[in-house]
Amino acid sequence: MSLGGKVAVVTGAAKGIGKAIAEIFLQNGAKVVLLDVDEPAGKSLKYDLDQQFGEDRSLFMKCSVESDEDIKAALQSTVDIFGSIDILCNNAGILKEDDWEKTISINLGGVIRMTYTALEHMNKRSGGQGGVVVNTSSVAGLDPLLSCPAYSATKHGVVAFTRAMAAASSASEYGIRFNVICPVRVQTDFFSSVSQNFGRFSHLLGALQKSSERALDPSEVAECVLDLVMDEMKNGETVLLSQSGKKYVTFPQNLW
Numbered sequence: 721m722s723l724g725g726k727v728a729v730v731t732g733a734a735k736g737i738g739k740a741i742a743e744i745f746l747q748n749g750a751k752v753v754l755l756d757v758d759e760p761a762g763k764s765l766k767y768d769l770d771q772q773f774g775e776d777r778s779l780f781m782k783c784s785v786e787s788d789e790d791i792k793a794a795l796q797s798t799v800d801i802f803g804s805i806d807i808l809c810n811n812a813g814i815l816k817e818d819d820w821e822k823t824i825s826i827n828l829g830g831v832i833r834m835t836y837t838a839l840e841h842m843n844k845r846s847g848g849q850g851g852v853v854v855n856t857s858s859v860a861g862l863d864p865l866l867s868c869p870a871y872s873a874t875k876h877g878v879v880a881f882t883r884a885m886a887a888a889s890s891a892s893e894y895g896i897r898f899n900v901i902c903p904v905r906v907q908t909d910f911f912s913s914v915s916q917n918f919g920r921f922s923h924l925l926g927a928l929q930k931s932s933e934r935a936l937d938p939s940e941v942a943e944c945v946l947d948l949v950m951d952e953m954k955n956g957e958t959v960l961l962s963q964s965g966k967k968y969v970t971f972p973q974n975l976w
């Protein structure tokens with residue numbers, strides 16, 4: 721799949737992993753819609769990207785993945801301005817164990833809300849052109865972290881939702897592939913304040929730390945996302961991304 725002429729929507733795009741995903745898509749010829757709640761950071765990134773790629777290659781829209789209204793408006797504007805949605809990256813996420821309802825609403829609810837609204841534009845069965853969705857889970861979506869049970873639950877949910885949607889899309893001929901990435905620690909602002917966000921489990925922080933292991937660079941995660949977008953054979957894949965590279969995760973089959 722070439723990205724020339726394709727339109728990608730990325731949530732949590734103003735910084736960190738989302739920013740790296742947006743950049744690699746632009747480098748590969750796509751148009752990119754940057755969605756984020758952080759308006760100053762989003763506008764500043766849009767300005768920088770305009771200098772590198774030209775003003776007509778990206779849009780920034782303030783959009784919370786918690787808001788159906790924001791999502792509907794952002795995706796309709798995307799189609800009105802750029803003509804289609806070909807790629808969706810559900811990447812926005814937070815970790816606040818002491819506000820677990822918000823953590824669930826953004827990390828899992830946001831993925832489901834965005835996906836169902838995007839389907840209205842992408843689904844081949846309802847006039848769309850098909851495409852690909854890549855969701856950002858975490859290693860915590862495969863191996864729960866004891867210091868953040870709610871965050872781990874949301875990331876397990878993102879893996880399950882992605883796998884179920886891949887199967888549902890194939891069975892229903894939506895023409896949309898679904899894949900999920902599960903990175904270990906990545907060097908972003910996520911970690912600069914994370915130590916205050918473990919709430920009642922703060923005393924467990926550090927129990928699993930492997931300080932000798934380097935954090936991944938966001939660009940390494942973006943390369944993995946690009947592979948999953950470009951390779952049309954990839955559907956229903958769960959990719960664990962660690963310091964030793966990427967590994968396609970297999971799950972037990974025929975359990976019932």
Ligand SMILES: NC(=O)C1=CN([C@@H]2O[C@H](COP(=O)(O)OP(=O)(O)OC[C@H]3O[C@@H](n4cnc5c(N)ncnc54)[C@H](O)[C@@H]3O)[C@@H](O)[C@H]2O)C=CC1
Nearest residue numbers: 732736737756757758784785812813858905906908909910
């Ligand atoms: N940094 C890490 O070590 C890892 C991060 N992840 C996941 O990667 C994703 C991105 O994380 P980072 O780039 O590290 O974090 P980050 O904190 O650098 O960036 C997250 C972005 O999401 C935005 N955001 C927050 N709430 C939002 C909402 N309601 N609607 C729209 N945007 C919203 C923020 O404004 C921010 O720009 C998250 O889902 C995170 O759980 C997964 C594994 C490791």
Ligand SMILES: CCCCC/C=C\C=C\C(=O)C/C=C\C/C=C\CCCC(=O)O
Nearest residue numbers: 858865866867904905925926927928929
């Ligand atoms: C400082 C080393 C942390 C290792 C965490 C590895 C992966 C992180 C994945 C994420 O999605 C980020 C989520 C939470 C990580 C923050 C701290 C984890 C601390 C783990 C622990 O000691 O319980």
